[in-house]
Amino acid sequence: TLGMPYVQFKIEFKQASEPQLYGFDDVEFLFSSNKNTTAKPVSDIASGGEIARVMLCLKSLIAQSSTLPTIIFDEIDTGIGGRTALAVGEKMKSLAQKNQILSITHLPQIAVFAETQFCIEKVVKKGKTYTEVACLSEEMRIDEIARMLSGEASQEIARKMAEDMLQLGRK
Numbered sequence: 001t002l003g004m005p006y007v008q009f010k011i012e013f014k015q016a017s018e019p020q021l022y023g024f025d026d027v028e029f030l031f032s033s034n035k036n037t038t039a040k041p042v043s044d045i046a047s048g049g050e051i052a053r054v055m056l057c058l059k060s061l062i063a064q065s066s067t068l069p070t071i072i073f074d075e076i077d078t079g080i081g082g083r084t085a086l087a088v089g090e091k092m093k094s095l096a097q098k099n100q101i102l103s104i105t106h107l108p109q110i111a112v113f114a115e116t117q118f119c120i121e122k123v124v125k126k127g128k129t130y131t132e133v134a135c136l137s138e139e140m141r142i143d144e145i146a147r148m149l150s151g152e153a154s155q156e157i158a159r160k161m162a163e164d165m166l167q168l169g170r171k
Helices: 048-064 082-095 138-150 156-170
Strands: 008-020 023-032 070-074 100-104 118-125 128-135
Touching: 023 048, 048 070, 048 082, 082 100, 138 156
Parallel strands: 070 100
Antiparallel strands: 008 023, 118 128
């Protein structure tokens, strides 16, 4: 469902003969996203978008078997867009049925699935940088999604698309 139809993911355990810094076990995540290819270490072959989706899957599995009250995704949108971003947003929305999800994203395809959306901006005042956080009203959400789509909140086409996308996210 996350745009990787041929994915293989394996966890390989090797045991050292003597204790290492973190114990006896050496654990390696092996991954392949292409048909008929051998799984290799995630860190060697996975793109940023693939790593983000693997993390989403792992956190989803952990959430199913534990009592994680909150799951944080920082820039889960790395290296993805379009249909894949929508799939990630839908997956996060399904996770939000049982967990509080906090996500930092730059993609409107993910943001539209949020129950509550905040805008976080860095501003400079008197030579110092501050972070401002604002909870967005419905009208402000439309503006922000439109800005994420087109770079401007005032473009009529972007605003209409933002409204349509927000409706999609509520379904």
